[in-house]
Amino acid sequence: MREAFHDQLDSIFADLADVCGNVQQAVRLATQALLTGDAEKAEEVISADSVIDEATVRVEDNCFSLLSLQQPVAGDLRVIVSALRMVSELERMGDLSVHVAKIARLRVPAIAVPDQVRPTVARMAEVAEDMVARVAQIITERDVEAAIVLGRDDDEMDMLRRTSFSQLLSDDWEHGVEAAVDIALLGRYYERIADHAVSVGNRVVFVVTGQFPVSTEA
């Protein structure tokens, strides 16, 4: 019974890592669409989101069947509920990539991100994608150390977001209100992707150790 339980749990975590891989692909493509004004890539992200949604439903169904059939208690129970929450967060990260892609699409044939702020936005996107890639690895390897490091790296995203605000609020901002609003919202989307990545990493720590990292939200 216990062995069957842990096999099924491993399979759920393998699926979570796959979903995370799809999310990473969505973040990467959405960023490419954004920085090059590529409508086709933007469409690709938007239509591929249904794949993430379907995979989410499958993981949820597997979690429920594991809960129903194995009737786990205490720790095991919390592990499966954590898996349910992880997949919700991954799905949300997919939605946020779609938001990025939609801003890209809205501005085609122009590019939403003016050169003045391009390095900041590109770095935000890079940090977000890197965090998602690391989460996939963290899920696969149940890597507690890497998850704790990930939680600390969130600071760079906060700093980048502040930089972007000071750029678009500075006197030499020449790109008007529309571009500024795009950048503010894009910053919010990438920041949320990073937040969710940290949160998913924390849930892996919980799954492995039974406790959340100190001073992080449950």
Add this chain to the structure above:
Amino acid sequence: MREAFHDQLDSIFADLADVCGNVQQAVRLATQALLTGDAEKAEEVISADSVIDEATVRVEDNCFSLLSLQQPVAGDLRVIVSALRMVSELERMGDLSVHVAKIARLRVPAIAVPDQVRPTVARMAEVAEDMVARVAQIITERDVEAAIVLGRDDDEMDMLRRTSFSQLLSDDWEHGVEAAVDIALLGRYYERIADHAVSVGNRVVFVVTGQFPVSTEA
């Protein structure tokens, strides 16, 4: 056994309705702080968020103990997992109210919302608060009909958000980039509060009927 289960479930739903009441208060106070530039009210929202966070942890603990002690299967299991998801969403709505309050605080002694766009923002806030109030009622009364109506009313929020964008991107926008960015982010926060309200309402439909309303996300 079944009776004890349902008593405990009722108590969890009563707690969820209480948390929802706290969220409604947070949305209301954050909006007042925003529209009047009241730093004290903004602080109140920010510090009261810990009350919502603590209540969230209590609801989660009760859900886990119910799961562990009663070992529910199938439908009952999904009901408790729904409750766990509802409380996560309510907590998130509290966080979004804090974001609104922080924009208010940042601009004191000025008011973040220029008169030109005040009716739109005030209406967004009103719609959001009203949706949260209705969700509290929907949770208390397990009111499926009201939840379905709530899902449809989300359209007004979308329309208001579009209106706000056309106002701040119009040629007669005189309030510069900073105010525009504030409005765009505020719109996003209120929209997310409304989205979560709809989602919590849908979960009530699921809890009562075993199915989500047609054409809404799980």
